[in-house]
Amino acid sequence: MGLFLIGCASGPRREGETKDYGFEGDSDIVWVRGPWESIRPSGNVDEVIDQLCPAVMELPRARLGEYGQEYCGVIYSFENGLYYASVPSPLKRAEMVGPSRRKSCFSPAVVKDSRGQLEPLADFHSHPWPSSPMSEPDRRRRNQRYRVRIQFDTTCRIQKLVPHIRDALPGEIYERQARSWKLIGYIQPEDKDSGFITPVRP
Template structure:
């Protein structure tokens, strides 16, 4: 199980900026980032509170490369704002701002986070332009329904929201340029 100070922490005591260590040994690296993504949810769901619904714990981490075409997952971190104990449909952890991998300089491609209940589509806050740090955002719920957002945050084209079905990404919505600030989805119909 990941441990604070060894595998994740705040960059300073007064900061909300989280660092995480990589690579996480529970996830097999791959030249295909989707193979790494497919391993995340089963590994996270083994962690304390990951499936405890309203009383559960959200975990955040990152997907990265060292520039060699191989993708890795960082350790997950539960660090986030302190919330009172009790039921809440609002769980939060801070997406990591940096990866510490002693093998080299990490280039972060995506952040990932879990939700401890089902069903749980990607939240409006998770879709808003001002919360995007990386090229991709991955979110999954307690039944391992995986969502991927390609926000195109600083581009004039629409963001794209996908769901993982049978090891394929199915486009389910766009976030039009005028809606990026709010994260409003325009549903895609087949």
């Protein structure tokens, strides 16, 4: 699980940082500010999820494919029962300048929201291409920080991974269809390290 702190976002100190996201010290641990004003909070987490893709696709380079940029954020809640989304962050490891079929961003480990003690539920991230399902690295056990992972592409095809990392249940992959979730595959316990999907038979 990530670290979740109460407090105000600090000013930028390293390249790429802003008042909305940054690094913790000299590490690769990323913090993000919450809530994101572009997303309306809701007691139904799916209503928050449905707002994410259109809002993220308005951000710089979110749709530019090989020249594009991924964005990563967190969905969280308070005791009031409402779910919120953090500001999405583009922070990532240094990469070669120019087009690339591999894009990334750091899943934030810290959400800074001064209103109280928060409870994380999921991370979310975008892919800057159409027809881009959740990738194998996105599904691997070692890359899971939260109970749920949400991913979407430029067509706003939304997929959800429930990894069940800390129990013997298989991971579950869902796709958002007509405002509901359709189960499309399992990640069997023996496949959690690789992220291999066993499709659901029609």
